[in-house]
Amino acid sequence: MKPDLIATRQAIQQGLTTSxxxxxxxxxxxxxxxxxxxxxQLTPDSLRATATQVGIHNSPLAGLPVSIKDLFDVQGQVTAAGSVVLAQAPAAKRDSAAVSRLRQAGAGLIGRTNMVEFAFSGVGNNPHHGTPKAWDALADRPAGSDPAGHVPGGSSSGAxxxxxxxxxxxxxxxxxxxxxxxxxxxxGLVGFKxxxxxxxxLGALPLSTTLDTVCAMTRSVRDTILAHEILSARQVPASSRPLGSYRLAxxxxxxxxxxxxxxxKAFERSLQTLRAAGAQIVELPLTELEELSAMMATGGFSPSESYAWHRHLLDxxxxQYDPRVSARILRGANMRAHEYMDLVQARTQWIARMQKTLETxxxxxxxTTPIAAPLRSSVAPGAERDAEFFRVNGLLLRNTSAVNTLDGCAISLPCHQPGELPVGLMAWHGPMHDDTILQLALVLEDTLRGLH
Structure with a gap:
């Protein structure tokens, strides 16, 4: 893995390199x-202009490259959300709130990244612009890897x-x-929700106004904390709590x-490593998670709220839509007003019960996901592979989406060994526990570092 942002910023400040x-x-x-x-879209002129600003090395991000998902407005650029439908839309008149905060912190914008069309899939496919290869692009990929490559995950695939x-x-x-x-x-990255x-x-094209969260991926937890502090305009308190002081379930x-x-294998090995390092790990039934399937039986928030936004474009x-994306959006066309209101109420009650259980x-x-990345060829566009695509998509989203329904926070950390497919360990809790999750993640990362 390449050096992280904080290490690179230190090297710049020490005169070992330049922005x-x-x-x-x-x-x-x-x-x-x-x-x-x-x-x-690459924006080399913008990146170079930022990197050569006087004093940029003293800013939090030191002019270093940051990529922007094609979901966010950047002044003067078209926000197409990975689609062709919006390719001719007017350019944004101003930066989205997140991009503005990154610029103010000294980010160099390297370009707009590919994504699942309209952010509606966890697999990472895009039939319009191609699908990036996941870890296969890395020099240290496992021996015998299929040259077709594995899916990158979505929807923030290019990011x-x-x-x-x-x-x-x-x-x-x-x-x-x-x-x-x-x-x-x-x-094999750190991703914090x-x-x-x-x-x-503000300035991000919506999928679900109830569930959408603006956040980022980095190569280390300390970089993730820095990115979160910039995006949230707040400080994460430092903590010296040892691993053994956290009660983990x-x-x-x-x-x-x-x-x-x-x-x-990777998950159980991680638990063994943490226990050996003194972690308190207890089992928690969390039977409330079994309720989610029935709660979402009428379609859930994403289909209904995305259909409200897309209905005129679909007409x-x-x-021009990816048929797998339009099929998911169109599920929302059949949700009735009382079903939506019932869902809102059921979610509120469910969150309250979950928070009570998680108090311990x-x-x-x-x-993070129950499966490692499948081959791109197994879920490539084509009606004959739709069943497998939707099966994989459901598995990839299952664990993570529960945290969104909870209005919670979560971090994914790499927990695989060299030569293995990347696997994520997710640490999560309910709403407004962000600082604890980030502080814990530093300790987890340090403890698990020998695994990968």
Whole structure:
């Protein structure tokens, strides 16, 4: 893995390199085969202009490259959300709130990253612009890897690969059902989903106004904390709590069902490592998680809220949509007003019950996804592979989406060993526990570092 942002910023401040030199190195990576289908637009002039500003090395982000998911407004650029339907839309008149905060912190914007069309899938496919390869783009990929490559996870697919390959230090993205944590897990990165209200969504094209969360992926927890502080305009308190002072729970329930052997091995090994280091790990039934399937039986928030936004575009341009995306959006057309209101109320009551149960622990540990990344060829566009695509999509989203329904916060950390497919360990809790999750993540990362 490439050096993280904080280490690179320190090297710049020590005179070992410059922001301009790092910018050129990242641009070269962004244009290499490793980043095929990763960027929809590169902005080298903007990046170079930022990297050569006087005193930029003293800013929090030191002019270092940050990638922007094609979901966010950047002044003068078209926000197409990975689609062709919006390709001719007017350019944004101003930056989104998240992009504005990153600029103010000294980010160099390297370009717009590819994504699942309209952010509606956890797999990472895009039939219009191509699908990035996940960890296969890395030089240290496992021996015998299939040259077709594995899916990058979605919807923030390009954002993840831009960070994993070293083209960017922070990948700005969104997480409505796992769109940061899934690609983080499948690319060996750190992905943090903050409590949604922590970061404004202004200037980001919506999927679900109830669940959308603005957040980022990085190569280390300390970089994640820095990115969160910038995006949320708040400080995360420092903590000296040792691992043994945290009460960690594991839920032997739906979140551990259907694990493939790669994930099961990495997850159980991680728990053993943490226990050996003194972690308090208890089992928590969390039977409330079993209620989610019935609660979402009428379609859930994402289909209904996305249909409200897309209905006019679908009337005129349905044929231009990825059919797998339009099929999910159109599920929302049949939700009745009383069903939506019932869902809102049921979620509120469910969150209250979950918060009561979670009072007994500092965090829950789960696999981020129950399966490792499947081959791109197995879920490529084509009606004959639709059934497999939707099966994989459901599995990838299952664990992460529960946290969005909870209005909670969660972080995915790499927990695989060299030569294994990347696997993510997710630490999570309810709303407004962001600081505890981030403080714990530093300790977990340090304890698990020997595994990968």
């Amino acid at each position: 301009a030199q790092v910018a050129e190195e990242c641009l070269a990576l962004a244009q290499s085969a490793a980043c095929e289908s990763v960027f929809l 993840a690969v831009s960070v994993a390959t070293g083209a960017a230090f922070i990948g700005l993205g969104s997480d409505t059902g796992g769109s940061i944590r899934i690609p983080a897990a499948l690319n 903050n409590t949604a209200r922590r970061v404004p969504t 594991i839920a032997r329930c739906v979140m551990q069902n259907d694990m493939d052997s790669t994930v099961e 005129s341009s349905a044929a 622990c500092d965090a829950v540990l789960s696999p």
